[in-house]
Amino acid sequence: MRLLLVEDSARLRELLTESVHQVGWRVDAVATSAAAQLAIKAVSYDLALVDLGLPDSDGLDVIRVLRRDGFAAPILVVTARGSIEDRVAALDAGADDYLVKPFNHLELLARSRALLRRRVPHNIEPIVVGVLSYDPGSGVVMASGAPLSIAPRERSVLALLLRNAGLVTPKPSIEAILSESGEDISTNAVELAISRLRRRLAPFNLPIRIETIRGIGYLLREKRTDC
Numbered sequence: 001m002r003l004l005l006v007e008d009s010a011r012l013r014e015l016l017t018e019s020v021h022q023v024g025w026r027v028d029a030v031a032t033s034a035a036a037q038l039a040i041k042a043v044s045y046d047l048a049l050v051d052l053g054l055p056d057s058d059g060l061d062v063i064r065v066l067r068r069d070g071f072a073a074p075i076l077v078v079t080a081r082g083s084i085e086d087r088v089a090a091l092d093a094g095a096d097d098y099l100v101k102p103f104n105h106l107e108l109l110a111r112s113r114a115l116l117r118r119r120v121p122h123n124i125e126p127i128v129v130g131v132l133s134y135d136p137g138s139g140v141v142m143a144s145g146a147p148l149s150i151a152p153r154e155r156s157v158l159a160l161l162l163r164n165a166g167l168v169t170p171k172p173s174i175e176a177i178l179s180e181s182g183e184d185i186s187t188n189a190v191e192l193a194i195s196r197l198r199r200r201l202a203p204f205n206l207p208i209r210i211e212t213i214r215g216i217g218y219l220l221r222e223k224r225t226d227c
Helices: 010-022 033-042 059-068 084-093 105-118 152-163 171-179 189-204
Strands: 002-006 026-030 047-050 075-079 097-100 127-129 132-135 140-143 146-148 168-170 208-213 217-222
Touching: 002 010, 002 033, 010 026, 010 105, 026 033, 033 059, 033 152, 033 171, 047 059, 047 105, 059 075, 059 084, 075 084, 075 105, 084 097, 097 105, 127 152, 127 217, 132 152, 146 189, 152 171, 152 189, 152 217, 168 171, 171 189, 171 217, 189 208
Parallel strands: 002 026, 002 047, 047 075, 075 097
Antiparallel strands: 127 132, 132 140, 140 146, 168 217, 208 217
16 A cells, blocks of 8 residues: 655654554655645555645645546545545545544554545556556556566656656656655756666667757657658
C-alpha cells in the first residue's frame, strides 16, 4: 500500500510516517497543496491523508482539486477542526472519512484499513512509451517485457518523464518530485537522478533516450530508426 500524506506540521509528518511504516505501508509526505498535486501526477496512491490547514491552500480546496483531477482513492481528513460544519464540508468536498486532532495513531491506522477495504477497485492503464512501460498501480517498470529495478525516487522521475514523453519536462518539476520524500536534495540531485536512470536503461539497449535540454530540463523520447 502507498499513501499520500498532506500535512504542514513537520513533526506530525514524521510521526505519521513512522506509524505507517510500522505496518509495512509506504508513504509520501508533502507539506503543501502544490506538492500534493504534483505527487498524484507521478504516483498512484491507495489512500490520501489530508490536513485542512495548509500554508498555500485550504484543505477543502485540495480535496476538490484531487477529485477534479481524477484521484479515485479514499481521502481521510486529519485536522484540528472539529465542528459539524467542517465535517460536512469535507465530506461534501469529496473526503471519505474525518479524524479530529489529537488522535491515537492506532485509530488512524484502523480507519485507514477500513477505507482501504471499502475501496472500489479501478484499473489504471500503464504508461507506455515504445518498449518501456510504467504501471502506476503497482509501481513496476518494464523494459522490453522484463521488470526493471529502480529506486523509488528515480522511479518517480521516470514516471514523470514518461507522462511527458515527447515534451520537455522542466528541471523544477523534477526537483519537486525528488523533494516530496521530505529529504533535503543537493544542488545536483536532478542530474544524479537522470544519470542513474540512464545507467539503469543502458544495458537494455532500448530505442528510447533521455535528452538534456540545456537550461530547461529533460526530454524522453523514442530514438528514430529511419535509415
